[in-house]
Amino acid sequence: MIETFFAASSALLVPQTFLSMLGGIAAGLVGGAIPGITITMTIILVLPFTFGMDPLQGLATMIGVYVGGESGGLVSAALLGIPGTPSAVATTFDAFPMARKGEPGRAVWLGIWASLLGGLLAGIPLVIGAIQLATFALRFGPWEYFSLFVLTLAVVAGLAEQSLVKGLISGVFGLLVTTIGSDPVMGVPRLEFGVEMLRTGFPFLPVLIGLFAFSQLMKDVESLDPEGRGQLLGGRVDLRVRHLAVIGEILRQPANLIRSTLIGLWIGILPAVGGSAANILAWDQAKKASRYPERFGTGIPDGIIASESSNNANIGGSLITMMAFGIPGDAVTAVMLGALIIHGIQPGPLFATTHTKIAYGMFVAYFLAHFLTVAVEWVGLRLFLRVILVPQRILIPVILVLCAIGAFALNNIVANVWTFWVFGLVGYGMIKAGFPLAPLVLGVVLGDQLEVNLIRALMTDADPWLFVTRPISGLLLVGAVASVGWALYQRRRAPAVAAEAEADF
Amino acid sequence: MRRADALIGLGVVTLSGVLLWQTGRIPTPPFIPISPAFYPRIILAVLALLAAALVGEAWLAGPPGPAPAPPPRAARRWLVALCFLLFGLYTAALPWLGYRLSTALFVAATQWSLGARTLRTVPGCLAVGLGTALATYVVFERYLHVLLPRGSIVP
Numbered sequence: 001m002i003e004t005f006f007a008a009s010s011a012l013l014v015p016q017t018f019l020s021m022l023g024g025i026a027a028g029l030v031g032g033a034i035p036g037i038t039i040t041m042t043i044i045l046v047l048p049f050t051f052g053m054d055p056l057q058g059l060a061t062m063i064g065v066y067v068g069g070e071s072g073g074l075v076s077a078a079l080l081g082i083p084g085t086p087s088a089v090a091t092t093f094d095a096f097p098m099a100r101k102g103e104p105g106r107a108v109w110l111g112i113w114a115s116l117l118g119g120l121l122a123g124i125p126l127v128i129g130a131i132q133l134a135t136f137a138l139r140f141g142p143w144e145y146f147s148l149f150v151l152t153l154a155v156v157a158g159l160a161e162q163s164l165v166k167g168l169i170s171g172v173f174g175l176l177v178t179t180i181g182s183d184p185v186m187g188v189p190r191l192e193f194g195v196e197m198l199r200t201g202f203p204f205l206p207v208l209i210g211l212f213a214f215s216q217l218m219k220d221v222e223s224l225d226p227e228g229r230g231q232l233l234g235g236r237v238d239l240r241v242r243h244l245a246v247i248g249e250i251l252r253q254p255a256n257l258i259r260s261t262l263i264g265l266w267i268g269i270l271p272a273v274g275g276s277a278a279n280i281l282a283w284d285q286a287k288k289a290s291r292y293p294e295r296f297g298t299g300i301p302d303g304i305i306a307s308e309s310s311n312n313a314n315i316g317g318s319l320i321t322m323m324a325f326g327i328p329g330d331a332v333t334a335v336m337l338g339a340l341i342i343h344g345i346q347p348g349p350l351f352a353t354t355h356t357k358i359a360y361g362m363f364v365a366y367f368l369a370h371f372l373t374v375a376v377e378w379v380g381l382r383l384f385l386r387v388i389l390v391p392q393r394i395l396i397p398v399i400l401v402l403c404a405i406g407a408f409a410l411n412n413i414v415a416n417v418w419t420f421w422v423f424g425l426v427g428y429g430m431i432k433a434g435f436p437l438a439p440l441v442l443g444v445v446l447g448d449q450l451e452v453n454l455i456r457a458l459m460t461d462a463d464p465w466l467f468v469t470r471p472i473s474g475l476l477l478v479g480a481v482a483s484v485g486w487a488l489y490q491r492r493r494a495p496a497v498a499a500e501a502e503a504d505f
Numbered sequence: 506m507r508r509a510d511a512l513i514g515l516g517v518v519t520l521s522g523v524l525l526w527q528t529g530r531i532p533t534p535p536f537i538p539i540s541p542a543f544y545p546r547i548i549l550a551v552l553a554l555l556a557a558a559l560v561g562e563a564w565l566a567g568p569p570g571p572a573p574a575p576p577p578r579a580a581r582r583w584l585v586a587l588c589f590l591l592f593g594l595y596t597a598a599l600p601w602l603g604y605r606l607s608t609a610l611f612v613a614a615t616q617w618s619l620g621a622r623t624l625r626t627v628p629g630c631l632a633v634g635l636g637t638a639l640a641t642y643v644v645f646e647r648y649l650h651v652l653l654p655r656g657s658i659v660p
Binding site for chain 2: 049051165168169172173175176179186188189190193214217218221222224391392393394396397398400402404405408409412414417418421424425428433434451455458459462
């Protein structure tokens with residue numbers, strides 16, 4: 001294990017990989033800091049840059065974006081009062097009041113150091129958990145995989161805020177998208193209506209980019225200010241701070257730090273629920289456990305520490321689910337799964353056990369990215385502050401162009417750009433009609449694997465009861481039914497606040 | 506009754522029905538125990554059932570309450586439609602005008618549409634459009650060796 005770590009570290013420390021990772025962190029920091037540009041969108045923008053890289057270099061760059069993005073979100077949360085990403089919403093509650101009280105440096109750096117500590121703490125279970133879970137998952141047969149994917153879809157559909165039925169429709173619609181084109185078992189064309197573009201099916205990444213980026217950007221257009229330009233606390237800000245004092249403040253709250261980290265880690269492990277739920281839950285729990293809950297939201301360090309340590313720990317959790325089962329822990333890992341497939345690597349438990357160098361390289365990249373993020377912020381924070389004030393009317397078309405490049409470059413065909421456009425329309429329409437996008441995306445991600453495992457199971461043994469009678473498979477299906485039942489019960493109990501967690505897509 | 510949900514539900518039921526009928530035309534190669542139509546049929550049947558449930562849910566939801574106040578920026582919806590249209594035109598233009606010219610025009614037009622929309626802002630928008638097209642072209646084609654669309658009229 002130690003040798004693999006060293007081999008992975010040396011692969012990461014070659015100048016080319018190291019520099020691309022630094023670039024990823026800088027992109028993540030900027031993207032995360034710009035309100036309206038989520039980490040998912042940033043990673044989508046970086047994706048075409050990774051096409052020509054080797055798998056580890058590409059994944060390390062994306063991990064850099066992910067870690068940098070989580071930290072970047074706090075900058076605008078603290079200084080603009082607008083969370084740069086959904087995972088920094090709770091950071092705004094205390095960081096912005098603290099900054100307005102004349103301590104912007106303390107607000108920002110409390111967040112940065114808490115992000116580092118939360119992320120590093122979550123790295124330990126990432127290294128141990130991902131490999132252990134992947135080894136356990138190797139015992140799974142097609143029945144267990146099928147049931148696991150059904151459970152995942154049920155959990156995510158259950159998080160739909162407005163209607164469970166809409167959540168389920170969205171998920172099944174995602175599965176339907178994957179049935180168009182050649183079937184994954186025998187390659188027989190299906191539901192392509194003689195249209196050449198549909199013959200090979202919808203490629204996964206343009207669909208994903210359309211649903212995530214295009215529809216989100218169009219939501220931003222609805223609330224666009226044509227003159228829009230942000231204001232940093234009304235002018236110049238002084239970010240100087242005594243770092244040892246700030247780190248000391250965090251370390252004097254070990255319970256808050258560890259609790260928030262564990263919350264972030266757990267939320268990250270849950271499929272499709274990410275930092276947006278983790279930071280609010282951690283802030284809320286920190287408030288409930290505090291001896292002075294009435295001071296939360298007035299600019300105290302406790303709230304910043306809770307929110308920021310949890311959203312970085314969430315990355316570790318999401319990576320565990322992705323590496324052990326091939327299931328995205330959130331939207332960012334969904335894109336990373338797509339990148340793995342582009343590089344010819346099939347995600348799933350075999351990934352962590354057969355591509356050990358890449359898997360351990362991802363662990364090392366995760367730790368390295370946390371340290372590098374602090375270093376990049378130390379040097380370039382002031383520059384990022386300038387970038388986040390670029391008006392959205394300029395950013396939106398530029399981002400759309402970069403998304404178009406990402407879609408086109410996949411196989412150098414304009415049809416992929418049309419797919420991006422069509423699914424942008426679909427995503428926007430679904431948002432407007434109150435359908436959640438998370439189950440749809442998950443359906444698209446898991447569709448082929450769900451079918452392959454269903455067919456493989458039935459070809460091995462035609463008895464469908466095996467899905468229920470095999471212990472692990474049966475338990476997973478019971479979990480799926482229980483998840484739907486729980487969602488129904490919650491809606492009956494409190495329809496207005498049906499979903500506690502929000503899916504992170 | 507929530508009319509929009511009921512209509513969407515009916516639309517999805519219809520779509521599922523049409524596609525279910527279409528699965529009858531999927532060829533089944535010999536010696537394959539499970540037809541390639543098997544899985545899509547399950548998915549479509551489940552989708553139809555869920556859509557029917559949505560219609561039922563919408564029906565049981567009772568009469569709609571008083572219309573909510575329109576959102577403050579509802580008028581901006583047309584801008585969204587315009588953005589979709591411009592991007593559609595951009596995609597259609599790529600095989601003709603190539604990456605550089607299409608991108609410059611798209612970025613300039615979209616930026617102008619989302620901004621103040623005065624004559625005074627046109628040069629700035631064109632500059633950003635040209636800058637974006639050239640910068641991305643140089644970075645992707647020259648340094649990252651990612652091919653960008655060629656045009657049949659403008660290469």
